[in-house]
Amino acid sequence: MTTTLEPAAGPTTDAQATRERIASLLQSYGAAIVLVILLVLGSIAFPTFATGSNFANVLTQSSFLLIVGAGMTFVILTGGIDLSVGSVFALGGVLAAFGSTYGIVGALLFPLIVCGAIGAVQGLLVAYAGMAPFIVTLAGLLGVRGLVLAATDGGSTTPLISDPAVVNLGQGAVFGIHWPVFIAIVVVVVGSVLLARTRGGQSVLAVGGSESASTLMGLPVARVKFSVYVVSGLCAGLAGALNAAYSSSGVPTVGVGLELNAISAVVIGGTLLVGGRGNLVGTVAGVLLLSVIQNLINQVGSLNSSVQAVVSGAFLAIVVIIQTVLSRTQRL
Amino acid sequence: MDAPAASPANTDVPVLEARGVTKRFAGVTALSDVTFSVRPGESLALMGENGAGKSTLIKVLTGVYQPDDGELFLHGEVTSFARPLDAQKSGVSTIYQEVNLVPLMSVAQNIYLGREPRSRLGLIDFRRMYSDARALLNEYGIEVDVRRPLRTLALGVQQMVALARAVSINASVVIMDEPTSSLEAREVETLFRVIGLLRARGIAIIYVSHRMDEIYRVCETVTVLRDGHVVHVGSLHDLPRMELVSMMLGRSVEKVRRGGVTEFTDANESDAPPVLVADDLSRKHQIDGISLVIRPGEVVGLGGLLGSGRSETLKGLSGVMQLDRGSVSIDGKTVRSGSVPAAIRAGIVMLPEDRKSEGIVPNLSVRDNIVLAALPKLSRAGFTSKRKQDAVVDVFIKRLHIKVSSPDQIVSELSGGNQQKVMIARWLAMTPKVLLLDEPTRGIDVGAKAEVQSLIDELAHEGLAIVLVSSEVEEVVEGSARVIVLRDGSIETELRGDDVDEQSLLAALAGDSSAGAGAVTPGATTTANPDEFPTKADA
Numbered sequence: 001m002t003t004t005l006e007p008a009a010g011p012t013t014d015a016q017a018t019r020e021r022i023a024s025l026l027q028s029y030g031a032a033i034v035l036v037i038l039l040v041l042g043s044i045a046f047p048t049f050a051t052g053s054n055f056a057n058v059l060t061q062s063s064f065l066l067i068v069g070a071g072m073t074f075v076i077l078t079g080g081i082d083l084s085v086g087s088v089f090a091l092g093g094v095l096a097a098f099g100s101t102y103g104i105v106g107a108l109l110f111p112l113i114v115c116g117a118i119g120a121v122q123g124l125l126v127a128y129a130g131m132a133p134f135i136v137t138l139a140g141l142l143g144v145r146g147l148v149l150a151a152t153d154g155g156s157t158t159p160l161i162s163d164p165a166v167v168n169l170g171q172g173a174v175f176g177i178h179w180p181v182f183i184a185i186v187v188v189v190v191g192s193v194l195l196a197r198t199r200g201g202q203s204v205l206a207v208g209g210s211e212s213a214s215t216l217m218g219l220p221v222a223r224v225k226f227s228v229y230v231v232s233g234l235c236a237g238l239a240g241a242l243n244a245a246y247s248s249s250g251v252p253t254v255g256v257g258l259e260l261n262a263i264s265a266v267v268i269g270g271t272l273l274v275g276g277r278g279n280l281v282g283t284v285a286g287v288l289l290l291s292v293i294q295n296l297i298n299q300v301g302s303l304n305s306s307v308q309a310v311v312s313g314a315f316l317a318i319v320v321i322i323q324t325v326l327s328r329t330q331r332l
Numbered sequence: 333m334d335a336p337a338a339s340p341a342n343t344d345v346p347v348l349e350a351r352g353v354t355k356r357f358a359g360v361t362a363l364s365d366v367t368f369s370v371r372p373g374e375s376l377a378l379m380g381e382n383g384a385g386k387s388t389l390i391k392v393l394t395g396v397y398q399p400d401d402g403e404l405f406l407h408g409e410v411t412s413f414a415r416p417l418d419a420q421k422s423g424v425s426t427i428y429q430e431v432n433l434v435p436l437m438s439v440a441q442n443i444y445l446g447r448e449p450r451s452r453l454g455l456i457d458f459r460r461m462y463s464d465a466r467a468l469l470n471e472y473g474i475e476v477d478v479r480r481p482l483r484t485l486a487l488g489v490q491q492m493v494a495l496a497r498a499v500s501i502n503a504s505v506v507i508m509d510e511p512t513s514s515l516e517a518r519e520v521e522t523l524f525r526v527i528g529l530l531r532a533r534g535i536a537i538i539y540v541s542h543r544m545d546e547i548y549r550v551c552e553t554v555t556v557l558r559d560g561h562v563v564h565v566g567s568l569h570d571l572p573r574m575e576l577v578s579m580m581l582g583r584s585v586e587k588v589r590r591g592g593v594t595e596f597t598d599a600n601e602s603d604a605p606p607v608l609v610a611d612d613l614s615r616k617h618q619i620d621g622i623s624l625v626i627r628p629g630e631v632v633g634l635g636g637l638l639g640s641g642r643s644e645t646l647k648g649l650s651g652v653m654q655l656d657r658g659s660v661s662i663d664g665k666t667v668r669s670g671s672v673p674a675a676i677r678a679g680i681v682m683l684p685e686d687r688k689s690e691g692i693v694p695n696l697s698v699r700d701n702i703v704l705a706a707l708p709k710l711s712r713a714g715f716t717s718k719r720k721q722d723a724v725v726d727v728f729i730k731r732l733h734i735k736v737s738s739p740d741q742i743v744s745e746l747s748g749g750n751q752q753k754v755m756i757a758r759w760l761a762m763t764p765k766v767l768l769l770d771e772p773t774r775g776i777d778v779g780a781k782a783e784v785q786s787l788i789d790e791l792a793h794e795g796l797a798i799v800l801v802s803s804e805v806e807e808v809v810e811g812s813a814r815v816i817v818l819r820d821g822s823i824e825t826e827l828r829g830d831d832v833d834e835q836s837l838l839a840a841l842a843g844d845s846s847a848g849a850g851a852v853t854p855g856a857t858t859t860a861n862p863d864e865f866p867t868k869a870d871a
Contacts, residue, residue: 198455203445217446218446
């Protein structure tokens with residue numbers, strides 16, 4: 001016995017089991033609980049908060065981040081990270097504007113193909129070349145932003161979208177809710193089913209939970225890791241295209257720092273940064289929570305955007321501390 | 333002790349066979365012309381000391397390595413496994429020392445990962461998965477909530493889940509590598525019961541363990557490897573433990589009597605007041621109730637096979653390993669346990685077993701490596717004095733005859749023996765009272781070995797107390813005044829004076845009852861009755 005074994009978790013007593021179950025529930029649904037509390041408090045404090053138009057606005061603002069966050073959730077569940085999504089988001093928007101001359105098909109297909117391919121390249125490097133996700137996607141963040149600038153004369157031109165069908169994809173609404181919100185919901189539902197109910201989804205959780213065990217169990221570890229970066233690239237490209245349709249232009253400077261918001265939302269949503277555990281419902285709660293905080297700060301009016309960043313940062317720090325405590329309680 | 337049940341199908345074609353398998357790594361032959369087979373329902377013990385080629389053989393059998401020469405046969409037909417998955421699909425499953433499952437996922441998910449039952453829509457049918465998992469585990473008499481995350485279960489149950497998974501993938505051979513190393517006695521019983529069930533179904537078991545008692549309980553045949561060669565194949569039942577051990581170590585009793593092969597001079601017991609007293613050192617699954625008294629100028633050997641707790645005892649003494657129980661004191665003063673700095677301050681230093689990963693800082697110079705631990709002593713207000721360092725380094729390079737071009741030479745350029753001397757110098761610079769040596773001569777050439785051995789001798793004569801762990805029997809025997817023999821984490825016996833010879837040590841390692849009193853008469857060991865094994869209580 002030359003390997004030093006950590007004291008085994010050991011059989012769990014009832015009291016411990018209860019504590020662990022509560023901690024586990026808090027980890028999974030904590031964001032949703034805080035979200036509800038904020039919604040209630042906000043409605044009481046600000047008369048302009050709990051209005052249909054404000055909520056619709058929050059949902060639209062959230063939808064783009066949610067689609068990016070959905071892809072990011074898959075990546076983080078495998079224990080990886082995707083820093084390139086902000087740049088890919090911008091690229092998706094610019095490509096959607098270019099592609100919109102071929103109508104709605106061009107506006108979606110063009111960005112999805114290119115952004116999916118960027119995800120695939122990053123996935124290949126991470127999964128098959130064994131490079132660190134942080135570095136590979138940091139290179140992606142820098143390189144793809146460069147591509148965006150190259151495509152827009154150093155960012156000096158902004159390709160506009162004139163096709164009304166494409167513009168309608170972003171700005172059209174049913175019951176006052178914009179199309180991107182419905183698309184984001186579809187992405188989350190499909191993603192959730194994939195994750196929870198398919199072999200591929202289970203493999204994502206297994207790889208994040210223990211890569212060595214997954215290898216020894218004969219799971220296609222490399223393929224799983226490759227796939228999540230493709231998914232993340234597709235999601236970021238889709239979100240960028242929808243954002244461009246919404247603003248009827250492919251602004252080359254959007255999405256700076258978006259990767260950090262997406263990672264924050266995923267972590268706030270209870271997905272473990274080391275992988276193996278989490279879900280998309282949590283990411284939904286995380287995204288909405290960030291949007292609602294931003295909206296509430298705007299409601300105060302006297303606070304400017306720098307305060308908002310401080311609050312978001314402090315909030316994330318608190319969430320991570322709580323998550324660490326919860327993880328320890330569960331002896332993860 | 334129950335006799336292993338007779339195999340139901342001993343005359344069948346071997347389920348798995350290796351013929352003439354050779355495996356080389358960068359010129360070193362790890363396996364040489366190994367022929368090996370296991371039949372349906374057979375339980376085979378694969379034995380050998382460290383470096384004998386056991387793990388290489390297992391890796392060849394499970395598709396991790398490809399043999400350079402020779403062939404594998406599965407059910408009598410030539411086969412080859414390009415990767416572990418191929419072996420698994422062909423029915424060769426492996427249970428590893430550490431449970432290799434996903435702790436965050438449920439028991440059922442772990443059993444069916446990658447082959448989950450699916451509904452017509454292609455979605456996972458969790459209800460069926462749970463009921464299948466429950467039924468599967470019930471077959472082995474294990475009642476557990478299959479929806480619980482695996483990590484909330486005891487290690488033994490986790491091991492069972494791993495086994496259930498392995499066997500449910502149509503395994504015809506299950507390889508178990510030290511499966512009991514982290515199990516409780518009760519869990520071991522469950523494992524053995526399940527092994528019995530598997531064998532009754534015609535599944536072959538290849539069992540690797542260093543625990544003699546287990547081997548004799550579970551296995552009916554044995555294949556012994558040494559230095560990459562198969563040195564013995566046969567029934568385990570007719571093989572006395574003593575003989576098994578001497579085959580593993582490659583030493584015959586006759587050869588031993590010819591006398592010394594090391595540089596050690598006659599070691600004498602000391603009667604000075606003890607410098608180190610350790611009482612009841614214990615840590616779950618590793619060591620249990622180890623007590624030692626070491627006097628200045630004494631070299632005390634710690635004997636034992638791999639996994640007996642030798643290295644763990646040293647780690648407990650030096651504060652590297654946290655102890656559950658027990659105390660260590662130096663000159664009557666208790667040393668705070670589990671703290672390396674406290675142990676070093678008290679004067680206990682350890683030369684670790686793995687020089688490369690635990691000791692040497694390869695990219696630093698000889699000078700820096702020597703003064704590393706002593707830096708706090710050689711500095712004032714956080715600034716180190718180069719002059720003082722040079723003085724210390726100079727002394728030790730001369731004293732230990734370390735062959736360097738200059739103190740600034742990078743240590744990784746030195747030979748293994750000189751690196752080891754640098755390590756010893758590092759600790760001597762701390763002016764220790766007790767020096768713990770874990771395999772001090774492993775991996776260094778013969779000449780350097782002799783130098784290190786005579787250095788140990790010299791240090792002891794100067795009054796340093798030394799504890800010596802070595803898997804080389806002659807080194808322990810000739811280097812030590814007394815030998816404390818460990819087995820399964822406890823002290824089996826202590827050999828003193830004239831009893832410190834190779835024969836008694838081998839007998840004690842094997843756990844033969846006759847060795848318990850330390851009074852082994854020549855010849856007694858070879859006729860020892862294999863059925864009369866002592867329990868721990870006898871020792």
